[in-house]
Structure formats: C-alpha cells, structure tokens
Amino acid sequence: MITQPSTPSRPTKRVLVIQYSQSGQLAAVTERIIAPLRADPAIEVHVESLRPQPAYPFPWPFFRFLDAFPESVLLQPPALAPLQLAGDEDFDLVVLPYQVWFLAPSLPITAFLRHPVAARLLHGKPVVTVIACRNMWMLAQEKTKGLLAACGARLIDNVVLTDPGPTLATFITTPRWLWTGKKAGFWGLPAAGLNAAQISATRRFGLALRDALQRDAEQGSAPLLAGLGAVTADPRLYVSEKAGTRSFFVWGRLLRAAGAPGSRQRVPLLALYVVFLVVMIVTVVPTSLALQALLRPLLGAALSRIKHQFEMPSGSAKDRLSQYED
Ligand SMILES: Cc1cc2nc3c(=O)[nH]c(=O)nc-3n(C[C@H](O)[C@H](O)[C@H](O)COP(=O)(O)O)c2cc1C
Numbered sequence: 022m023i024t025q026p027s028t029p030s031r032p033t034k035r036v037l038v039i040q041y042s043q044s045g046q047l048a049a050v051t052e053r054i055i056a057p058l059r060a061d062p063a064i065e066v067h068v069e070s071l072r073p074q075p076a077y078p079f080p081w082p083f084f085r086f087l088d089a090f091p092e093s094v095l096l097q098p099p100a101l102a103p104l105q106l107a108g109d110e111d112f113d114l115v116v117l118p119y120q121v122w123f124l125a126p127s128l129p130i131t132a133f134l135r136h137p138v139a140a141r142l143l144h145g146k147p148v149v150t151v152i153a154c155r156n157m158w159m160l161a162q163e164k165t166k167g168l169l170a171a172c173g174a175r176l177i178d179n180v181v182l183t184d185p186g187p188t189l190a191t192f193i194t195t196p197r198w199l200w201t202g203k204k205a206g207f208w209g210l211p212a213a214g215l216n217a218a219q220i221s222a223t224r225r226f227g228l229a230l231r232d233a234l235q236r237d238a239e240q241g242s243a244p245l246l247a248g249l250g251a252v253t254a255d256p257r258l259y260v261s262e263k264a265g266t267r268s269f270f271v272w273g274r275l276l277r278a279a280g281a282p283g284s285r286q287r288v289p290l291l292a293l294y295v296v297f298l299v300v301m302i303v304t305v306v307p308t309s310l311a312l313q314a315l316l317r318p319l320l321g322a323a324l325s326r327i328k329h330q331f332e333m334p335s336g337s338a339k340d341r342l343s344q345y346e347d
Contacts, residue, residue: 034064034234037112037142041071041129042120043079044198047153049220050182051118054151057227064234067112071129072102080202087291088283091276093123094269096164098132099282108141114230114239115146115174121154121161124266126168134168143174147239149230149246150176151223153215155195156183159254159331160262178244178335180226181252182219186211188258188310192302225249225345244334248341254331256324260309265301272297 038055042048051068058064078085092098119130126134133139148169152158158181169176184191190210198204198213206212226246233245244251272294280286313320 034113034239035111036064036066036114036116036230036234037106037110037146038066038068038116039071039118039130039133040068041073041127041133042118043077044202044204044214046214046220047118047120047151050151050153050215050223051116053220053223054116054118054180054227054230056224057231058234061231061235064231067106067110069104069106069133071133073099073129073132074102075099077128079199081199083200084288084291086199087295088287089128090123090269090291090294091273091287092282093125093128093131094266094273095277096125096131096135096168097277098128098135101129101132101136104136104138106138106142108138110142112142112146114234115143115148116151116230117148117165117169118151118153119161119165121152121158123269124157124160124262126161126165130165131168134165134172140172143169143172146174147177148174149178149180149226151180151182151226153182154184155191156188156255157258157262157265158183159259160266162331175242176334177239177242178246179252179333180223180246180335181254182215182223184214185216185219186213189307192306222346225342226251228345229341244336246335248338249335249345250337250339250342251335252332253337254328256327256331257310257313259327259331260313261306264305264309268297268301 036055036058038051040048040051055066059066077089117130120127122128125131150162150165152162154161162179166176184195186194191213194206194210194213204213226249229246229249233239238245276287276290276294279290313324
C-alpha cells in the first residue's frame with residue numbers, strides 16, 4: 022500500500038466579520054478587506070449580517086433621519102433579527118466595520134455590541150475596527166472602545182476612511198446623499214462619500230491581516246496594520262465633536278423624555294433640534310476651525326497629542342505600504 026506523504030497544513034484560522042451598510046459603501050470596503058482572507062484556504066471567514074428591526078430606510082425621510090438621533094447618542098439600540106451565531110463559536114480574529122451616526126457608532130452596530138451573544142463571541146478576542154464615515158469619528162470610536170471593553174474584547178487595530186471632500190462641503194453633500202440617495206457632485210461641490218480609489222486601496226489591510234494570521238500575530242498585543250496609513254486623525258475637528266457630543270446628550274435625553282422612537286410627540290422637538298443643529302454647524306465648526314488656525318502656535322502641542330491619541334493603535338505611518346500596494 023502506498024501512503025501519501027502528509028503535507029504539514031496550517032491550522033484553520035476563523036475570522037468573524039460584522040456587516041451592516043445602507044448604501045453599500047461600508048459593505049464595499051468590507052468586501053475589499055476580507056477578499057484576501059477568503060482567498061486563503063487556511064482561513065475561514067464568517068460574515069454576520071445585522072438586520073435591525075424595524076429596518077432603517079435608505080434614503081432616509083427627513084424626520085425619520087432625525088428621529089434616529091436620540092437613541093444613537095444615548096447608545097440605546099433597536100432589536101436585531103436573530104443572529105446566525107449562538108455565542109459559543111470560537112474566532113481567532115474579529116473585524117468590526119462600522120459607520121458613524123450622530124458622533125456615535127451606528128445603531129445596528131451598537132445593537133450588536135450590546136447583544137448578549139456579542140459578549141460571548143468577543144470576550145478575550147482581538148478586534149479590528151474599520152470606520153467609514155463623513156469625517157467626524159473620534160468620539161464615536163471612544164464610545165465603541167467602551168462597548169468593546171464591556172464585552173472583554175481586545176481592540177488591536179483601527180482603520181479610518183473619511184470622505185475626501187472639504188468638511189464644510191460634506192455638511193451639504195452627505196445629508197443630500199442620505200436624504201435623496203444622490204451621491205454625485207453638483208454646483209461645483211464634490212461627490213458625497215468615499216471615492217473608488219480609497220475603497221479599492223483598502224485591500225492592503227486584508228493582505229496584511231492574512232499575513233498576520235499566517236504567523237499567529239493576532240495572538241499578540243501589537244497592531245497588525247501599523248505602517249499602512251490606517252488612520253489620519255484631524256485633531257482640529259475634536260473641539261467640534263466635543264461640543265456636539267455635549268449638546269447631543271442634552272437634546273437626546275429631552276427627546277427620549279418626549280416619546281419613543283417614531284412617536285408624534287417628538288416631531289416639534291425634532292424640528293427645534295434641527296434648527297439648533299444647523300446653527301451649530303454653521304457657527305461652531307467654522308469658528309472653532311478659524312480660532313484653532315489663529316492659535317496654532319499655542320495649540321500645537323495639544324493638537325499633536327490629540328492626533329497621536331486618536332491614531333492609536335494602528336497609526337498613520339506608511340512604511341509598510343510598498344509591501345501591500347497592488
Ligand atoms: C443617521 C446618520 C447619521 C450620521 N452621522 C454622522 C456623523 O456624526 N459623522 C460622520 O462622519 N458621518 C455620519 N454619517 C455618515 C455615515 O457615517 C456613513 O458615511 C454613511 O451613512 C454611509 O454608510 P453606509 O455604508 O451605511 O451607507 C451619518 C449617517 C447617518 C445615516
């Protein structure tokens with residue numbers, strides 16, 4: 022009898038990927054990142070799609086959009102349709118892509134992170150967060166860190182993709198996209214959302230994760246995506262995010278006291294809130310940006326501390342880029 026020489030095979034690595042996307046933007050980023058993992062026969066990828074109940078519409082009717090605000094900021098999520106996973110499955114790595122809603126993780130993601138199954142799945146596991154949003158994500162990541170810590174997860178990497186248009190232009194182009202579904206640029210303003218090149222280039226993170234899994238690096242505490250330009254934080258937006266978050270809590274509690282999601286009693290308050298929000302956006306954001314530009318010599322050290330803090334753990338360095346660029 023002839024016996025085949027046994028080829029030493031690597032043990033299979035199991036990767037959990039959480040999925041929720043309305044326009045398909047975050048889904049496209051996720052797909053690009055996980056393609057190299059799927060292509061490796063020694064890696065098994067499980068994609069868990071989140072289905073909030075009731076579903077959020079896209080594009081959003083105006084008041085429905087505003088109505089998602091109190092629960093987003095107060096991290097009070099909707100129910101999810103039953104998950105495919107029971108919680109006793111064992112994963113080596115978790116990829117958690119999320120979008121930001123009102124300076125907080127989107128409600129479907131909050132719903133997952135507060136789900137009893139998530140605590141069991143994520144306990145002690147290394148997690149890579151991937152954010153794709155307009156451009157204000159810093160305090161959302163702080164909230165996500167808190168939710169991950171409550172699950173006992175280990176955050177080892179954070180990738181951030183933000184819309185390339187100028188901040189003030191995106192305050193017009195993003196709501197237009199979310200309320201009408203129209204993404205293309207108009208009247209000299211850039212298109213909303215990420216561009217195709219940004220999405221395509223996220224493949225580098227998938228390649229680096231694949232290589233890291235091959236050498237068991239996910240078991241250590243060092244980031245797997247350092248040197249790949251994973252995050253560039255704009256510390257000048259921090260002041261606006263802080264001011265926004267403070268006022269959001271006050272308005273969020275008021276609106277919650279007025280009624281449950283979708284209730285008629287919320288509508289007058291939401292109308293008042295939207296006036297407040299527009300005034301904030303056209304006053305606080307440009308004023309804080311202008312003041313910071315004026316005071317740059319004095320604020321320099323504080324801003325670079327904030328930048329460094331929010332770029333952790335993966336960082337903005339690009340020294341490994343050439344290894345993973347197509
Ligand atoms: C209700 C809502 C609130 C949002 N709030 C923010 C925000 O505070 N900061 C931000 O940068 N982007 C914000 N966005 C944009 C999203 O983060 C994201 O870029 C966009 O919704 C596309 O995600 P998708 O893949 O789910 O379609 C918001 C979007 C929605 C729908």
